[in-house]
Amino acid sequence: MASRPRTLYEKIWDAHVVERREDGTCLLYIDRHLVHEVTSPQAFEGLRVAGRRVRRPELTLAVPDHNVPTTARLGADGTPLPIADPESAAQLAALTRNTAEFGIPYIPATAPAQGIVHVVGPEQGFSLPGATVVCGDSHTAAHGGIGALAFGIGTSEVEHVLATQTLLLAGSKTMEVRVEGDLGPGITAKDLILHIIGRIGTAGGTGHVIEYRGRVFEEMSVEGRLTVCNMSIEGGARAGLIAPDETVFAWLEGRPMAPAGEAWDAALAWWRTLATDPGARFDKSVVIDAAEVEPTVTWGTSPEDVAGIGGHVPDPDSFADPAKQAAAAKSLAYMGLAPGTPLSDIPVENVFIGSCTNSRIEDLRAAAAVLDGRTKAPGVKWAIAVPGSGLVKRQAEAEGLDRIFTAAGFEWREPGCSACLAMNPDKVPAGERCASTSNRNFVGRQGPGARTHLMSPAMAAAAAVTGRLTDVRALMAS
Amino acid sequence: MKPVATIEGRAIPLGLKNLDTDVIIPAHWLKTITRDGLGKGAFETLRAEPGNILDDPEYAGAPILIAGDNFGCGSSREHAAWALADLGIAAVIAPSFSDIFSGNAFKNGILTVALPQEAVDRLLEVARDHPVTVDLDSQTVTTPFQDRFAFAIDPFRKHCLSEGLDEIGLTLASSAAIGAFERMEGRPWLVPSASPANVGLNGTIA
Numbered sequence: 001m002a003s004r005p006r007t008l009y010e011k012i013w014d015a016h017v018v019e020r021r022e023d024g025t026c027l028l029y030i031d032r033h034l035v036h037e038v039t040s041p042q043a044f045e046g047l048r049v050a051g052r053r054v055r056r057p058e059l060t061l062a063v064p065d066h067n068v069p070t071t072a073r074l075g076a077d078g079t080p081l082p083i084a085d086p087e088s089a090a091q092l093a094a095l096t097r098n099t100a101e102f103g104i105p106y107i108p109a110t111a112p113a114q115g116i117v118h119v120v121g122p123e124q125g126f127s128l129p130g131a132t133v134v135c136g137d138s139h140t141a142a143h144g145g146i147g148a149l150a151f152g153i154g155t156s157e158v159e160h161v162l163a164t165q166t167l168l169l170a171g172s173k174t175m176e177v178r179v180e181g182d183l184g185p186g187i188t189a190k191d192l193i194l195h196i197i198g199r200i201g202t203a204g205g206t207g208h209v210i211e212y213r214g215r216v217f218e219e220m221s222v223e224g225r226l227t228v229c230n231m232s233i234e235g236g237a238r239a240g241l242i243a244p245d246e247t248v249f250a251w252l253e254g255r256p257m258a259p260a261g262e263a264w265d266a267a268l269a270w271w272r273t274l275a276t277d278p279g280a281r282f283d284k285s286v287v288i289d290a291a292e293v294e295p296t297v298t299w300g301t302s303p304e305d306v307a308g309i310g311g312h313v314p315d316p317d318s319f320a321d322p323a324k325q326a327a328a329a330k331s332l333a334y335m336g337l338a339p340g341t342p343l344s345d346i347p348v349e350n351v352f353i354g355s356c357t358n359s360r361i362e363d364l365r366a367a368a369a370v371l372d373g374r375t376k377a378p379g380v381k382w383a384i385a386v387p388g389s390g391l392v393k394r395q396a397e398a399e400g401l402d403r404i405f406t407a408a409g410f411e412w413r414e415p416g417c418s419a420c421l422a423m424n425p426d427k428v429p430a431g432e433r434c435a436s437t438s439n440r441n442f443v444g445r446q447g448p449g450a451r452t453h454l455m456s457p458a459m460a461a462a463a464a465v466t467g468r469l470t471d472v473r474a475l476m477a478s
Numbered sequence: 479m480k481p482v483a484t485i486e487g488r489a490i491p492l493g494l495k496n497l498d499t500d501v502i503i504p505a506h507w508l509k510t511i512t513r514d515g516l517g518k519g520a521f522e523t524l525r526a527e528p529g530n531i532l533d534d535p536e537y538a539g540a541p542i543l544i545a546g547d548n549f550g551c552g553s554s555r556e557h558a559a560w561a562l563a564d565l566g567i568a569a570v571i572a573p574s575f576s577d578i579f580s581g582n583a584f585k586n587g588i589l590t591v592a593l594p595q596e597a598v599d600r601l602l603e604v605a606r607d608h609p610v611t612v613d614l615d616s617q618t619v620t621t622p623f624q625d626r627f628a629f630a631i632d633p634f635r636k637h638c639l640s641e642g643l644d645e646i647g648l649t650l651a652s653s654a655a656i657g658a659f660e661r662m663e664g665r666p667w668l669v670p671s672a673s674p675a676n677v678g679l680n681g682t683i684a
């Protein structure tokens with residue numbers, strides 16, 4: 001075996017190579033495959049047309065999330081309620097049919113364990129450290145938070161994985177994002193990843209797999225790590241990784257699909273070898289000072305358009321790159337913002353707490369801590385809290401968080417992607433702003449003409465309370 | 479897949495940077511369960527603007543698109559490639575592409591040609607009134623004015639594109655190696671230990 005020091009990424013990659021082609025591309029074994037209703041129908045259609053079977057159905061897990069409504073799914077008599085949108089209903093029906101026909105484990109929309117794929121995978125112990133995890137969805141990078149090499153794939157690749165349990169891939173370059181020092185009080189994983197994307201830009205990680213390193217990550221909860229890795233794709237990277245450690249192992253042990261008994265012990269022995277070796281080289285390295293990270297929000301229509309909450313909407317002319325100047329001017333026109341406006345003066349009419357970035361129990365707790373004993377501002381017309389899975393929802397209800405949300409004027413919904421993307425009934429009206437805990441502030445992402453400001457759950461809760469973008473630390477002090 | 483050789487014709491000089499997949503095909507078009515017909519939704523927001531270049535009759539049926547940096551960034555939706563294919567686009571030229579998009583484009587027989595910014599700028603200028611030729615075999619983009627820009631392409635992708643090969647069929651030829659990998663010792667955790675929690679059959683709550 002190679003004695004050369006290797007990065008975490010290289011170790012996982014090397015352990016999955018089935019065949020190495022002359023040109024360096026590898027046939028890589030895929031341990032875990034997650035499937036949802038939007039990017040899979042054409043893959044199953046392809047298999048059917050070619051008369052192919054699924055090689056290892058038990059290594060795939062299907063769950064609908066993108067266009068399920070987040071309102072009640074069962075009627076008073078316990079029967080599933082119909083889905084109003086015919087196209088959504090057709091995609092859900094296709095997933096039910098396809099998983100049955102090909103023998104794939106399936107969590108239907110009405111099951112208690114249903115949720116967003118990237119919440120469900122780790123939660124069920126399906127996604128594992130050191131595993132290769134893929135899904136027809138770019139935020140698959142999230143699973144890197146438990147130390148899986150996880151990345152989004154297209155539908156042709158979904159079909160390829162179903163048929164062969166492999167992918168033909170060229171290796172990525174490696175990039176280290178090293179965070180030095182500690183985050184200040186009240187600063188969360190979301191603030192950190194928004195800050196990082198602001199530093200490296202949306203193309204900063206293109207062609208690379210990022211490994212996040214530093215004490216901050218060692219001390220971070222699993223939920224926080226999933227949030228950080230989730231947004232690696234916003235920094236252009238194929239995947240994000242954080243070395244799995246005892247925090248992750250303790251979090252995973254005993255989950256329904258996680259290995260048990262001897263298999264667990266064997267897995268653990270291997271997982272403990274997965275850290276990047278001392279002296280291993282990264283192709284690119286960025287150092288971030290944790291002390292500089294403020295509660296961070298976006299002001300534009302690209303996830304790199306970030307600023308600390310104490311800042312102002314920038315003047316497009318302040319950017320050195322003429323292309324960036326033009327993009328910023330366009331962003332501000334879409335967002336209806338004037339240069340120089342203090343960020344804390346920006347009013348919001350909508351608040352969305354949810355998405356695969358920030359819908360886990362810790363996120364809901366953080367938002368509820370801010371909302372406890374408070375109500376949403378009169379100017380906030382619509383505020384929803386959407387748990388990432390049915391199990392998160394149950395846990396939150398057991399802790400009484402649902403009552404805090406509803407007392408504060410939030411709607412408490414069923415799990416799903418919800419207002420993260422405008423594919424289901426949860427949309428932000430044109431021209432209105434949304435304080436959102438999701439991951440993309442693209443034009444029209446939350447609905448045609450909708451204006452998105454990305455932030456952490458605590459910051460979104462603070463915006464709900466004051467009706468404008470707000471430094472949550474002020475509310476925490478009082 | 480149809481083999482790709484020479485793509486010759488008008489090229490739409492779109493030029494914008496960071497065209498993400500939400501712009502290429504907005505989310506509400508993702509609700510289909512087949513691959514056809516997405517051309518109608520391609521660049522919907524850009525095409526809502528009167529006089530937009532994509533609907534300019536001058537470029538009707540153009541097989542080539544020229545765009546700015548970081549084309550196809552954002553979501554992994556393969557619908558972006560299907561939408562372009564449905565529009566009749568066989569090649570996209572840009573200074574750079576998102577990784578996922580170029581993979582998806584390749585799998586649908588669309589050639590992504592990355593060229594330096596100066597070359598793209600020159601092509602944007604020429605394309606306004608003249609055709610452009612993308613030749614896979616010689617890996618060049620040429621114009622009627624002696625411009626000749628060489629581009630790089632992964633040899634495997636080139637082989638597959640020019641032969642019109644189906645990638646799954648190629649991989650299935652390695653079934654024995656995949657089987658051997660699966661039987662390898664030392665990965666007892668590979669098979670999930672149970673089915674997902676609380677899942678009832680047929681959508682009922684267990």
Ligand code: SF4
Pocket residue numbers: 065066116117118137139355356357416417420421438439
């Ligand atoms: S929550 Fe949003 S980003 Fe995450 S999988 Fe759903 S649509 Fe994609």
